[in-house]
Amino acid sequence: MTPLMHAAYKGKLDMCKLLLRHGADVNCHQHEHGYTALMFAALSGNKDITWVMLEAGADTDVVNSVGRTAAQMAAFVGQHDCVTIINNFFPRERLDYYTKPQGLDKEPKLPPKLAGPLHKIITTTNLHPVKIVMLINENPLLTEAAALNKCYRVMDLICEKCMKQRDMNEVLAMKMHYISCIFQKCINFLKDGENKLDTLIKSLLKGRASDGFPVYQEKTIRESIRKFPYCEATLLQQLVRSIAPVEIGSDPTAFSVLTQAITGQVGFVDVEFCTTCGEKGASKRCSVCKMVIYCDQTCQKIHWFTHKKICKNLKDIYEKQQFEAAKEKRREENHHKLDVNSNCVNEEQPEDEVGISQKDSNPKDSREEEKESLESEAGLEGLQDAPAGPQVSEE
Template sequence: MEEPVAIQQNEEAKLIEDLKLDEKKKIMDPLHAGLFKAIENGDFGSVQRLVTEENVSTAISDENDMSPLLQAAYRGHTDIVRFLLSNGADVNITCHTNFYTPLMMAAISGKMDTCRTLLDAGAKVSTTNSIGKTASDLASFVGQHDVSALIRNFLTFERLEPYFTPQGSNPARISESTAKCLQQMVMLANFHPVKVVILVMDQLCDVSVLKNCRNVLDDLGRKCVRNEKDFDEILALKCHEVSTILSLCCERLSKDKPDLTALVKMLLKENDAGIQLGCEKVIRDSLMKFLFTKLPAFLQLVQTLSNTKVGEEPTALSCMQSLFSGMQSMRDSDKWCATCWEGSAPLQCSACRKVRYCSQRCQKLNWFIHKKKCSK
């Protein structure tokens, strides 16, 4: 039983904290109050002026112990969230009364774009609040299932940390820079095998490194499926697909004349309808080797493709893209790069003006296909 003196000390400490909170309520600076009011109204201009010109700190709290970033995240003001982060706001700051993070606030209010922004900025998905719930748990509890799936299947850098950190006497499996590249591959907004190969060409063109990367992805994929009721299925599938493409890169680089350009051309090979048969074959073959065949998303994908012949719509690539990023990700596909599916490709074929490219390299890689139908 707690001693009477200890009880009295606890009560006194609580009283002091309450008095401090009351005092803070009374003396809140007008500029501080103005910042929270601007965030409440979504007034980006006023927020920008108060922080940059009036030097209002991004680390202040209101009477409810909410920081500016927590407030902006809850209201889904993504532009304000980005601005606060760029001006020193801590992406993992907590509300001290219940340990809510900005990601949790955005999750329970169903703000998908804000969640993506916070995740990209390094928000930790494993942090729990005062009752032991993560941001994903909270999103599911309030019915924001799309947000919950986004968070659960986002590959944060913290999940890769054990692989680039030495474990006891064992050396790290990969370097930190390689881990960043793997994260970039798995989190591609528009998933296309050629995009992964291009990243390998630029950053990971070494057989031994690629083999280690495959081992990391395979291990990570297995850890995504904890049991039949607890799994991160989208992330497990993406890890598997990227691992498959890295395996193809290893095979090409292990030949007497290593050349990943030949692999790109194999993936881009089209039929008369413009469907990339190389990508279709690679994706369908990889699905046959996926270990967790009872996952709902996998079953849905296989069921859709089982009713479609190779070379017909919907393609395996488009179905996988919709699964990974949602149906909205397939909009404005006529503005994508014809080679790697990068969105809003700025370059056009100067002759026919019918296809777009994100770079001159992609234009050159695709020329052996496009030259057959380019109307000069």
């Protein structure tokens, strides 16, 4: 193992950066089992080190002695966050290609100042439409319709390249197309005036009156999938088969199906997601209903305009669930007490039987046995003259 492999496996981020700055080979696989530094980073479960290795140029397609890539090794040991990072990584060099004039072009298709913000959105593992719009809204360079127009055209070019290259990458093509559709939706709202991205966020979050389900968000995601230009793609057909039979408002949602297809996130992982932006690891709940989860106070404020309409109903549901849970807990405790008491009775039962047998063996019984033995010695005549049935002693 090289020092970089050791540092990656032990989770030493600063040491990894130091070794990489001094020329450590990130793709060295002179390990006895063909492991690379990226594989050790993925096995350790350290997301930051995994990202550093990818930025340093780590090859994600290298396999070890058992024919497994870094992403497959991480998935095998349950490091799903690292799997998501590896599957969603997009080299900055591939985006910088469009920041330079190519062929007869006099201007680049993407201004260099937009490459950084766009790369951040491309490599995000959270594909929630509200999160993407929030990332756009955070950067002043992207809040102009002209800038987003150039960005979405570049995304379409990357999508086309992924589908027409020798090693077709349907997953990356679908992701580029999906982000492009979100950009186009932002452009339509920006044309109407200033601060219209906030209006788009509210439109995506607005829930229906019955249960608060965001219908517009669901329709937006379904529409983006339906607009995918390559109908023969296997991934598109799988998505359509999974989403088409499902009614709007039922599970699985279009967002959950699309996320699992693109990022590889598993649905059975016991984690909470922000109701507003879909960020993983949300821990703050609404103080009233305790049913809705947010990642911070900002998301809570953004979502309050629609959540306040159903907060009271959710509170009643939560209290009912708590009552049923407490009732079930008491029932289990009572069953447990009954089981304990029955076990105690079963443990005491042999001692009682022994006591009874000892009480039965009294002197009176011994005298009866002696009398029976004497009668047996007297001969058969005495036995024949005796009445039928059990003999009772005169005493």
